[in-house]
Amino acid sequence: MKTLKFKTNINCGGCVSKVTPFLDKQEGVESWEVDTSNPDKILTIESDGATEEDVKSVLQKVGFKAKPVD
Numbered sequence: 001m002k003t004l005k006f007k008t009n010i011n012c013g014g015c016v017s018k019v020t021p022f023l024d025k026q027e028g029v030e031s032w033e034v035d036t037s038n039p040d041k042i043l044t045i046e047s048d049g050a051t052e053e054d055v056k057s058v059l060q061k062v063g064f065k066a067k068p069v070d
Helices: 013-025 052-061
Strands: 002-008 029-035 042-047 066-068
Touching (some): 013 029, 013 052, 042 052
Antiparallel strands (some): 002 066, 029 042
8 A cells, every 4th residue: 555645726625526536436546535724735545556647647637736745
């Protein structure tokens, strides 16, 4: 299991509910959460095979940006 962190523009509950079905069915994503109170809107993913590219492309489909955080 690997933890991936991203800066995103998922900034409210409505945005979170938009990405939920996509992240929930993304293969290799065990669990995830967005800290909307953080200025960088940090998305934390517990990955069991999903890559940073997978996550970025899933979010792009729904119109959001994700930038990996080191």
